[in-house]
Amino acid sequence: MKNKKVIGIPRAMSYYNYFPFWYGFFNSLDIEIVLSAPTTKKTISDGASLVVTETCLPVKVYVGHILNLLEKGVENIFVPSIQSIAPKIYNCSKIRGLPDLIRNVVKGEFNIIEATLDKSEKNAGLNEFLTEIAKQFNITDAEVIKKAQNQGFVVQNNFNVMVQNGLEFDEALKYAKNGQVIIPPKKEEKPISIALIGHAYNIYDKRICMDIFKKLENMDVRVLNAYQLTQEQLKGGMNALNSSLYWANQYEMTGCAGHYLQDEKIDGIITLTAFGCGPDSLMLEDIRRKSKNFNKPILNLTIDEHTGEAGFITRIEAFCDMLFRNKRAKIMKQKNQVDEILQRV
Numbered sequence: 524m525k526n527k528k529v530i531g532i533p534r535a536m537s538y539y540n541y542f543p544f545w546y547g548f549f550n551s552l553d554i555e556i557v558l559s560a561p562t563t564k565k566t567i568s569d570g571a572s573l574v575v576t577e578t579c580l581p582v583k584v585y586v587g588h589i590l591n592l593l594e595k596g597v598e599n600i601f602v603p604s605i606q607s608i609a610p611k612i613y614n615c616s617k618i619r620g621l622p623d624l625i626r627n628v629v630k631g632e633f634n635i636i637e638a639t640l641d642k643s644e645k646n647a648g649l650n651e652f653l654t655e656i657a658k659q660f661n662i663t664d665a666e667v668i669k670k671a672q673n674q675g676f677v678v679q680n681n682f683n684v685m686v687q688n689g690l691e692f693d694e695a696l697k698y699a700k701n702g703q704v705i706i707p708p709k710k711e712e713k714p715i716s717i718a719l720i721g722h723a724y725n726i727y728d729k730r731i732c733m734d735i736f737k738k739l740e741n742m743d744v745r746v747l748n749a750y751q752l753t754q755e756q757l758k759g760g761m762n763a764l765n766s767s768l769y770w771a772n773q774y775e776m777t778g779c780a781g782h783y784l785q786d787e788k789i790d791g792i793i794t795l796t797a798f799g800c801g802p803d804s805l806m807l808e809d810i811r812r813k814s815k816n817f818n819k820p821i822l823n824l825t826i827d828e829h830t831g832e833a834g835f836i837t838r839i840e841a842f843c844d845m846l847f848r849n850k851r852a853k854i855m856k857q858k859n860q861v862d863e864i865l866q867r868v
């Protein structure tokens with residue numbers, strides 16, 4: 524349809540947190556969504572070629588997705604500036620400055636659909652943010668925008684419920700888009716369980732994380748993450764590590780680590796962080812120092828565009844081998860204790 528309103532959404536960064544909301548919102552406004560293709564080697568190298576080397580991998584990937592949308596001929600590309608998601612809780616400067624970065628590094632004929640969400644400032648909350656976005660498509664009716672907002676929350680909440688109940692990201696998204704909520708049967712127990720800690724855009728982008736979920740599951744390991752936890756559990760995790768909130772994505776790192784460090788069923792923790800990420804290095808240091816009280820092994824995997832898959836797998840395998848050995852030793856110890864007691868009676 525010639526006059527159909529279209530918006531391009533990069534399959535990167537906040538896509539992995541909020542795309543269900545945007546799906547409900549833009550559909551309700553009758554705006555067609557064009558998504559960039561899943562991340563490939565080319566996405567990364569295209570993005571990396573336009574920014575300085577020190578830029579973190581997720582931002583390089585984001586730039587690559589903008590280029591992919593341009594290749595698809597999309598004219599309006601959604602690049603919001605999400606400054607602050609709650610009073611005095613901020614995103615990192617790279618996320619906050621995404622529209623400026625894209626404007627400066629990507630050349631081409633396209634409009635950036637941008638608006639600023641800044642809950643630390645007056646008149647920059649969600650309503651203003653959504654009104655500003657809709658206005659760029661000449662939609663100004665407050666009731667229509669409110670209805671779209673509600674529709675966004677319905678899809679997002681359905682998605683969150685499914686992910687919290689263990690459904691994989693793509694499956695949960697597929698059902699949420701269809702207005703369904705499917706609760707999967709409880710997964711079979713595995714010999715060991717790992718908590719994978721990282722931002723959604725790192726652990727859910729199969730190229731960035733080198734499909735770590737599948738690799739671990741193939742090693743007979745159960746994998747849990749922050750998105751299976753409720754807000755209350757993440758807050759509890761922050762309290763357990765005695766950490767206060769400053770970064771917008773601190774719950775998914777520190778809160779998640781704090782929660783799983785206390786969980787007896789978790790045998791070890793893997794953190795997946797981007798090379799050159801300031802907030803991650805601070806949060807990781809905090810987690811590492813405080814985790815000493817919990818006696819749980821931690822493996823940190825740092826990724827950039829040069830990370831090789833072979834070395835990545837070797838490190839995961841070595842870590843899992845160690846966890847399997849620990850588990851066997853623990854079971855043997857318990858068995859010996861039971862035998863000793865039985866011999867005494």
Ligand code: SF4
Nearest residue numbers: 579615617797800801
């Ligand atoms: S939080 Fe870290 S990984 Fe994410 S955009 Fe900022 S610097 Fe990059």
